Amino acid sequence: MTRKEILKAVDHTLLTQTATWEEIRQVLDDAMTYKTASACVPPAYVKQAAEYVDGRVPICTVIGFPNGYHAATVKVYEAKNAVMDGADEIDMVINIGFLKDRRYREVEDEIRQVHGACGGKILKVIIETCLLTDEEKIKACEIVTNAGAEYVKTSTGFSNAGATPDDVALMKSHVGKNVKVKAAGGISCFEDAEELIRLGADRLGTSKLVKLVKAAETDAT
Numbered sequence: 588m589t590r591k592e593i594l595k596a597v598d599h600t601l602l603t604q605t606a607t608w609e610e611i612r613q614v615l616d617d618a619m620t621y622k623t624a625s626a627c628v629p630p631a632y633v634k635q636a637a638e639y640v641d642g643r644v645p646i647c648t649v650i651g652f653p654n655g656y657h658a659a660t661v662k663v664y665e666a667k668n669a670v671m672d673g674a675d676e677i678d679m680v681i682n683i684g685f686l687k688d689r690r691y692r693e694v695e696d697e698i699r700q701v702h703g704a705c706g707g708k709i710l711k712v713i714i715e716t717c718l719l720t721d722e723e724k725i726k727a728c729e730i731v732t733n734a735g736a737e738y739v740k741t742s743t744g745f746s747n748a749g750a751t752p753d754d755v756a757l758m759k760s761h762v763g764k765n766v767k768v769k770a771a772g773g774i775s776c777f778e779d780a781e782e783l784i785r786l787g788a789d790r791l792g793t794s795k796l797v798k799l800v801k802a803a804e805t806d807a808t
Contacts, residue, residue, distance in 0.1 A: 590800060591622070593780050598647050598676075598769070598792045602628040602744070611636060616799045618644045624790060625676055630669055637673025645675035648767025650701065653745035655680030655715070666704035677701070678740060678769075678792075681730075683715055686723055691730055698734035705716040711769050711790070713732035713736035716758075717748035720757040724754065725761045732763035738790065749773030752786055 595715040618626035618703040627647035650665045651657040702710045714727040731739040749772020770783045771792025
């Protein structure tokens, strides 16, 4: 794959707590320049970001982030508000403790409610694979499929590890045929990105690949 092809699968992301509008705007500019799949920004910046890009790149944001233990009603409100502000895609974190407690119906119902609140926009469900057993990852993929979400996503990038090839392959083999896989967290080079795509990732959440391209362009001048 070429770098341009890989970048088309990237959600170019900035979700640090200290992110300023100037930094967000640079991410948006880069996403438009390098034609990434979306720009993923904090919820508080969605309205400003959507107005700034004016439809030139999809705006993604996060819900129940990064820990996932918000009440379901709060996540639903967050999703509705994000869509109202102009978000095109929503990445939500499941209640990981509920999954571990085998409260599967509640986890599924929450995803279903948030998906409904998205009003037809894309929902990606973060299961935080680094905190789960393989059995729990498989069950999470089943739940996400049943709930009707468009994607299952590996990681927030804020826990103790990110996407791994083994997790992407496992998730790809256990999601429904209409559910895609997003790998996120720790994707730091194009070789790793290509490998994750080969194993079944349809999207990649990262900030580093665009930075690598920009650095290469600077070195070439």
